[in-house]
Amino acid sequence: MHAMRLTPIMQADLQHTAPPITIEVAAGEQESFVLSYDAEGEFVLTPDKRSCKVPNRLAAIWSVPVTGGRGWYLVTPHDSIGINSISPLLPVARLEPGDLLWMGNRFWFVSLLSQPEVMDAPAELRDKLCPVCGSELGLVQVVQCSCGRWMHLERPDDPEAVDALNCFLAAATCGGCGRQTSLEAVLIPAVPERMTAALDDDWMDGIDPPAEAVEEPAA
Numbered sequence: 001m002h003a004m005r006l007t008p009i010m011q012a013d014l015q016h017t018a019p020p021i022t023i024e025v026a027a028g029e030q031e032s033f034v035l036s037y038d039a040e041g042e043f044v045l046t047p048d049k050r051s052c053k054v055p056n057r058l059a060a061i062w063s064v065p066v067t068g069g070r071g072w073y074l075v076t077p078h079d080s081i082g083i084n085s086i087s088p089l090l091p092v093a094r095l096e097p098g099d100l101l102w103m104g105n106r107f108w109f110v111s112l113l114s115q116p117e118v119m120d121a122p123a124e125l126r127d128k129l130c131p132v133c134g135s136e137l138g139l140v141q142v143v144q145c146s147c148g149r150w151m152h153l154e155r156p157d158d159p160e161a162v163d164a165l166n167c168f169l170a171a172a173t174c175g176g177c178g179r180q181t182s183l184e185a186v187l188i189p190a191v192p193e194r195m196t197a198a199l200d201d202d203w204m205d206g207i208d209p210p211a212e213a214v215e216e217p218a219a
């Protein structure tokens, strides 16, 4: 699965928590989406079909296959939309995992949602070697870590099977990126927990105010 996840962060009022936005794309496809808002003011993402006009368009998000992964781009003419601290954007800006996307006073944390998929080894990889056991990848089914490394996974339903080439799960952590090997979907990077809490008086705990603000008034 290839997907980008926009997780709302720093929401002033958790009673009205906006849901995360997941942008899922098919492997190898170039796709584009329109970000707009509905009558309740919630942001909605819809596939960009030129034939049907989306009202209240704010931005487009493009997803394009590039060597070794996928490039994500934000296209918008609005100066109330930005990435990290930058606005107005150029007509097109690259969206990277870990970025903060904002529109007005709303913020999202940008992650990739990665879920390893068990499959037959792609033709060009069949005679390449598994980095865990050293035998050819084409022998059994394989899985790709989010870092790009391919490993055997013969029996995902029986990870403990001693007679199976379950290299991916047997390795516990990936030798390429060090992440725990798992078939669960994970966010890369994970959203810092503090950012998903409501903005309240404690939000800046542990951060001292600027020196001027704590100076004693002159006698």
Ligand SMILES: [Zn+2]
Pocket (backbone or CB within 6 Å): 130, 131, 132, 133, 134, 135, 151, 152, 165, 167
């Ligand atoms: Zn192997």
Ligand SMILES: [Zn+2]
Pocket (backbone or CB within 6 Å): 145, 146, 147, 148, 149, 174, 175, 176, 177, 178, 179
């Ligand atoms: Zn890895």
